[in-house]
Amino acid sequence: MALARAFADPVHDAQQTFRAVMNALARPGTLQPVAGLTGAPAPLSPVAAAVAVALADYETPLWLDGRLAAAPDVAAWLAFHTGARIGAAPSQAAFALVADAGILPDLAGFAQGTDVYPDRSTTLIVQVAELGPIASAAMRVRLAGPGISGHATLAVSCLPADIADRLAANHALFPRGVDLVLAGPEGVAALPRTTRVTLVEA
Amino acid sequence: MTVHQTASGYNFAYLDEQTKRMIRRAILKAIAIPGYQVPFASREMPMPYGWGTGGVQVTAAILGSGDRLKVIDQGADDTTNAVSIRKFFEKTSGVETTTHTADATIIQTRHRIPEKTLTADQVLVYQVPIPEPLRFLEPRETETRVMHALEDYGLMHVKLYEDIATHGHIATTYAYPVKVEDRYVMDPSPTPKFDNPKMNDCAALQLFGAGREKRIYALPPHTKVVSLDFEDHPFEPTKFDHACALCGATHTYLDEVITDDAGGRMFVCSDTDHCEERRAEGHRGELLGEAPAAIAGAAE
Numbered sequence: 001m002a003l004a005r006a007f008a009d010p011v012h013d014a015q016q017t018f019r020a021v022m023n024a025l026a027r028p029g030t031l032q033p034v035a036g037l038t039g040a041p042a043p044l045s046p047v048a049a050a051v052a053v054a055l056a057d058y059e060t061p062l063w064l065d066g067r068l069a070a071a072p073d074v075a076a077w078l079a080f081h082t083g084a085r086i087g088a089a090p091s092q093a094a095f096a097l098v099a100d101a102g103i104l105p106d107l108a109g110f111a112q113g114t115d116v117y118p119d120r121s122t123t124l125i126v127q128v129a130e131l132g133p134i135a136s137a138a139m140r141v142r143l144a145g146p147g148i149s150g151h152a153t154l155a156v157s158c159l160p161a162d163i164a165d166r167l168a169a170n171h172a173l174f175p176r177g178v179d180l181v182l183a184g185p186e187g188v189a190a191l192p193r194t195t196r197v198t199l200v201e202a
Numbered sequence: 203m204t205v206h207q208t209a210s211g212y213n214f215a216y217l218d219e220q221t222k223r224m225i226r227r228a229i230l231k232a233i234a235i236p237g238y239q240v241p242f243a244s245r246e247m248p249m250p251y252g253w254g255t256g257g258v259q260v261t262a263a264i265l266g267s268g269d270r271l272k273v274i275d276q277g278a279d280d281t282t283n284a285v286s287i288r289k290f291f292e293k294t295s296g297v298e299t300t301t302h303t304a305d306a307t308i309i310q311t312r313h314r315i316p317e318k319t320l321t322a323d324q325v326l327v328y329q330v331p332i333p334e335p336l337r338f339l340e341p342r343e344t345e346t347r348v349m350h351a352l353e354d355y356g357l358m359h360v361k362l363y364e365d366i367a368t369h370g371h372i373a374t375t376y377a378y379p380v381k382v383e384d385r386y387v388m389d390p391s392p393t394p395k396f397d398n399p400k401m402n403d404c405a406a407l408q409l410f411g412a413g414r415e416k417r418i419y420a421l422p423p424h425t426k427v428v429s430l431d432f433e434d435h436p437f438e439p440t441k442f443d444h445a446c447a448l449c450g451a452t453h454t455y456l457d458e459v460i461t462d463d464a465g466g467r468m469f470v471c472s473d474t475d476h477c478e479e480r481r482a483e484g485h486r487g488e489l490l491g492e493a494p495a496a497i498a499g500a501a502e
Contacts, residue, residue, distance in 0.1 A: 011214045015266045018226045022264065025233045026407045026422045027322075055230075057223050094227070115351035119231035119240045146236050146383055147422035149403075175385065179234045192234035194383070194422075 006037055006053045006081040017054035021181055024190035029143040029152030031132035033187040041073035043099045045127045048183035052125060053081050056095055061088030063110075063122070067099040090122065098126045101158035107170050110178050118175035121193075130157035131184025139163075140200040143191070153200065154189055156182060167197045208296040215262040216294040221245055225263035225418070229409060232420035237382030238350070239333050244416040254287055255413025257310050257329030264325060264409070265291065265308060270298045272306035277314045277455065277472030301475050313376075315397040317454050317476040320406035322423060328391045330412040333419060335379045335389040355387045358430060366435055375440060380427050387430070388419065395429065396440040396455045402427040444469040447489035448497065449480035 007013035013035070020032035036046025037053065044052075056062055062084045068074045075086045078097075090096060090109045098104060104126065113121035130136070131154075138157045141164065144150070160166075170177045170193055177193035191197060213219065221243075228242040247255040265271070271291055275284040279301040287310060288299050300306050303318040312329040320326060336346045339357045349355070358379055365373045378395035382388050390401060391410060401408065401421060408421040421427060431437040445452045447468040454476060456469040468489055471477035481490070490498055 011219065012267055014219065014223075015214075015264075018222075019264065019266060022226070022229060022233065022407075025230055026420075055223060055227060057220055059224065060227070116347045117241075118235050118238060119228070121231075123230065146425040147233075149405075149424040175235050175238055179230070194234065194236065 004039070004080070006039070006049075013050075014054040017050045020188055021051055021055070021190070024181065024188045025147070025179065025192050027147050027152075028145065028190055028192060028195045029148060029154040031184070031187050031189050034183075036185075041071065041077050043067055043071060043127075044074045044077070044097070045099070045183055045185070047185065047188065048097060048099075048125050048127045049077075051181060051183060051188060052078060052095065052097060055123075056082040056084040058083040058085070060094035061085045061092050063088050063090050063093035063096040065096070065098045065100055065105065066103075068097055093122050096122050096124045098124060101126050101128050102160055104160055104163070104166075107166055107178050112173060112176045112178065115176065118177070121176065122178050124178055124180045125183055126159075126180055127183050128156050128158040129185070130155065131182055131189055132186070142198045142200050143195050145192075145195040147192075148195070156184075156189070164197050164199045167191060167195070171196060209293045212294050214267070214295050215265045215291065216248075217245065217259065217262045221259075222263045225259055228418045229260065229263065229420065232409070232418050233407070233422050235386075236421055236425050237380075237386030237388040237419060239412075239417040239419045242416055242418050244413045247413065249286070249290075251414035252331065254283060254310070254312055254329035256411030256415075256418070257312065257327050257413075258287060258290070258411075259413060260327045260409050260411035260418060261291065261308060261310050262295075264327075265295055265297060267295070267297060269307045270300050270305055272300050272303065272309045272475075274309065274311045274314060274316070274473075276312070276457070277316070277476070278474045280474060283312060302479075303473075303475050313391045313393040314455065314472060315393065315400045317471070317473045318479075320400075320404060322405045324406040326404075326406050326408045328393070328408065328410045330389070330391040330410045330417070331414070332377075333389055333391075333410065333412040333415050333417040335377075335387050350386060353385065355381075358387055359432075362430060362432070366432075372431065372435060372437075378437075379430050381430060382421065383426050384428075388421075388427075390427075394440060394455055395437075398427070398429045398437070399439055442469065446471045446477060446480075446487050448487040448493060449477045449485045449490070450487040451477070451480055451485070 024032045037049040040049030110122035143152045180191040273284045273288040275281040303316040310327040377392045429437040
């Protein structure tokens with residue numbers, strides 16, 4: 001019996017997934033394609049699984065939201081493929097995986113970094129059902145800040161209605177604050193702490 | 203392009219996967235906090251500190267098999283540092299390399315920014331010797347960290363003011379400090395100040411790696427980068443009184459080259475690719491006719 005694999009080609013698949021996340025953070029609001037890991041156990045999405053496997057290891061404590069933590073297969077799969085410590089307190093987590101974006105926990109509960117070391121903050125990987133330039137998505141947000149020439153628009157589903165206010169509070173902490181990587185079905189888009197987010201009225 | 207035989211026994215692009223993940227995580231935080239220096243666990247590389255170990259580690263962490271890599275030492279593709287780093291990646295990753303700015307997806311540099319405007323499809327990786335702009339004003343890392351946290355940059359303005367008091371103008375010509383998005387003061391690496399304006403609102407992602415000092419920092423595309431100055435002493439990029447002796451360019455950064463022991467000298471483009479391209483387009487500098495065939499022939 002063959003050993004279970006995450007990436008078929010661990011070196012190059014991890015590089016391509018990282019590059020997509022890097023481009024997403026460098027250009028907030030753009031959708032960067034990621035080939036998902038179809039072997040990931042539900043409710044962990046294939047794209048979120050690929051991002052986690054590409055970036056997490058024994059140095060990065062992971063926090064799982066209620067829905068992911070309720071599925072024992074998810075923690076076992078992540079522990080096997082990344083070696084990361086699962087179930088860290090949110091304030092200690094390097095990465096937080098969120099399957100239930102609608103009840104996104106208080107962002108202030110995650111590691112915010114310090115004024116001297118603002119990089120020591122949590123990166124949230126948030127699963128969403130729709131992402132990108134999709135007209136039917138429940139929510140459209142307008143983005144501005146570093147990485148964006150003028151402004152950008154992103155269509156996204158599943159996020160709570162007050163997300164713009166919560167991200168504004170996160171942005172106000174700069175240089176401290178968390179960064180969000182949104183994992184859609186086909187790829188990722190990111191909302192780093194530098195991005196100013198406003199809701200576009202439908 | 204040539205396909206290179208890669209050395210066996212090494213992982214793709216030399217670094218092991220755990221090291222790459224550590225560097226990649228630092229790069230992501232650097233992008234999220236433009237101009238802030240993220241500490242990272244810099245590895246010993248098969249080249250000495252000062253030869254670009256920071257840039258090499260950043261390039262190795264982002265490089266993929268589909269990339270085309272260009273490496274420049276100042277503006278040149280053909281000097282020792284550029285050639286050896288290019289060969290290092292040919293040997294350890296097998297990626298395509300190029301000297302043409304427009305063809306490259308990743309450009310590693312010490313420390314110039316190419317004359318050709320960079321695009322959104324490119325990443326510029328800087329090799330950085332001393333990432334801390336306040337280091338020569340305050341030697342203690344604990345203090346400079348707090349100064350950045352408190353946005354306490356008065357000392358830097360005093361330094362620039364002392365330049366004016368002593369020389370009548372701001373005499374810093376390279377590693378000229380910049381302020382990023384109105385927050386962090388950043389060392390642009392010892393880039394000639396001629397190139398500082400190209401950092402502002404650049405379409406390409408810019409990544410900075412300091413191996414010995416173990417720091418990574420970044421400028422996302424379209425980030426506001428302002429060279430520090432005073433209202434009555436505004437920042438001025440270097441200007442040249444000469445045109446390039448080989449291609450006649452008047453808008454590029456020039457190197458002064460001594461040509462004999464009798465005071466003879468010439469000024470030529472530091473960006474060799476840009477200069478070759480201009481010569482290929484038929485631009486001729488005043489000394490091109492006297493140049494050896496290897497150079498003059500590039501115009502054919």
